[in-house]
Amino acid sequence: MEKIILTGDRPTGRLHLGHYVGSLKRRVELQNSGEYDKIFIMIADAQALTDNADNPEKVRQNIVEVALDYRSVGLDPEKSTLFIQSMVPELTELTFYYANLVTVSRLQRNPTVKSEIQMRNFETSIPVGFFTYPISQAADITAFKATTVPVGEDQMPMLEQCQEIVRKFNSVYGEALVEPKILLPSNSACLRLPGTDGKAKMSKSLGNCIYLSDSADAVKEAIMKRMYTDPLHINVADPGHIEGNMVFTYLDAFSNQAQLEAYLPGYANLDEVKEHYKRGGLGDVKLKRFLINVLEDELAPIRARRAEYEKDIPAVYDILKKGTEAAHEVAAKTLSEVKAAMKINYFDDVELIKAQSEKYQRN
Ligand code: ATP
Ligand code: MG
Numbered sequence: 001m002e003k004i005i006l007t008g009d010r011p012t013g014r015l016h017l018g019h020y021v022g023s024l025k026r027r028v029e030l031q032n033s034g035e036y037d038k039i040f041i042m043i044a045d046a047q048a049l050t051d052n053a054d055n056p057e058k059v060r061q062n063i064v065e066v067a068l069d070y071r072s073v074g075l076d077p078e079k080s081t082l083f084i085q086s087m088v089p090e091l092t093e094l095t096f097y098y099a100n101l102v103t104v105s106r107l108q109r110n111p112t113v114k115s116e117i118q119m120r121n122f123e124t125s126i127p128v129g130f131f132t133y134p135i136s137q138a139a140d141i142t143a144f145k146a147t148t149v150p151v152g153e154d155q156m157p158m159l160e161q162c163q164e165i166v167r168k169f170n171s172v173y174g175e176a177l178v179e180p181k182i183l184l185p186s187n188s189a190c191l192r193l194p195g196t197d198g199k200a201k202m203s204k205s206l207g208n209c210i211y212l213s214d215s216a217d218a219v220k221e222a223i224m225k226r227m228y229t230d231p232l233h234i235n236v237a238d239p240g241h242i243e244g245n246m247v248f249t250y251l252d253a254f255s256n257q258a259q260l261e262a263y264l265p266g267y268a269n270l271d272e273v274k275e276h277y278k279r280g281g282l283g284d285v286k287l288k289r290f291l292i293n294v295l296e297d298e299l300a301p302i303r304a305r306r307a308e309y310e311k312d313i314p315a316v317y318d319i320l321k322k323g324t325e326a327a328h329e330v331a332a333k334t335l336s337e338v339k340a341a342m343k344i345n346y347f348d349d350v351e352l353i354k355a356q357s358e359k360y361q362r363n
Helices: 017-033 045-049 056-073 090-101 104-108 111-119 133-143 153-173 216-226 246-254 257-263 270-279 284-309 313-341 350-362
Strands: 004-009 038-043 081-084 148-150 181-183
Touching: 004 017, 004 133, 017 038, 017 056, 017 148, 017 246, 038 056, 038 313, 045 056, 045 133, 056 081, 056 284, 056 313, 081 313, 090 133, 090 153, 090 313, 104 153, 111 153, 133 153, 133 313, 153 181, 153 313, 216 284, 246 270, 246 284, 257 284
Parallel strands: 004 038, 004 148, 038 081, 148 181
Antiparallel strands: none
């Protein structure tokens, strides 16, 4: 069986460190590993509209931002198909048929959707489109027969929902769909990167992000002025806490041994740094400077590549256009297989027409 990746992002803002460790970085590694037959990366504008219906301009403006972020982290159109969701109408059609295989109560149980509804104050008035976006995600994944979906932990319920839809479809209509597997980050600190404010998830919608395209000064300011550490660690000599301390969470997610030796010499490993902090005598500013260096190692090359790609925006759109055409072809093929399996391919079902002619000739 072919190894196929499908994943993507909502164009609701520029991409941030959470996206990077949760999915983007892995995608680039998988892309360059040569182990996958096909890689589809989708800018999920239709999904973004499910909770931004009154603000299409925001979605429209952010398509190019996400595409620039893709290019600057190293997604390569020669190896990955980059495309725009709404321009592949087959995805909408698949969603419509899959919706018949899912119950309202099953959707209500989805913990990610539940918390997102709360976050958006949708409790009393959930847009139907938003409520059903896990079904549309199942359409996105299955349209490309994806076997692997590299995403952050918040996407686990979406993948489970998708697997259920595939099983249900295949058992009702015959084996037409491929069941995908989730690929979570291997580093546990990256499963769900918290925001700089210490809130459970770095998220565009919460305004607690460090963006991949932030300037070096903006990153420095976010860390020095806004990053949540340990409110009980007032003087350097005070014993400190690691749990819930974002500086350590980010160091767990981003730093390596070589960086420790270069930027914070005198410790054998990060655990020793943590022990020192817990005992007292290690200041937040020193740690924050270390983190700034660590992040700059990662972000400076991304920023530099972005500046280059920003010089030719038509080329970015051209990549999306070509990718969308290619994606469209694949999705159209799957949709026709799905319709054949469901026996709603009336015009090209020779057997149906023949059997019915015979039936009516006899009468
Ligand atoms: P929105 O607030 O508009 O939903 P978002 O910041 O949650 O935006 P998405 O576009 O929904 O971003 O997510 C895209 C991908 O990035 C998904 O695979 C998701 O799991 C991953 N991701 C997003 N935020 C984080 C995070 N803080 N930690 C790890 N992975 C993340
Ligand atoms: Mg999200």
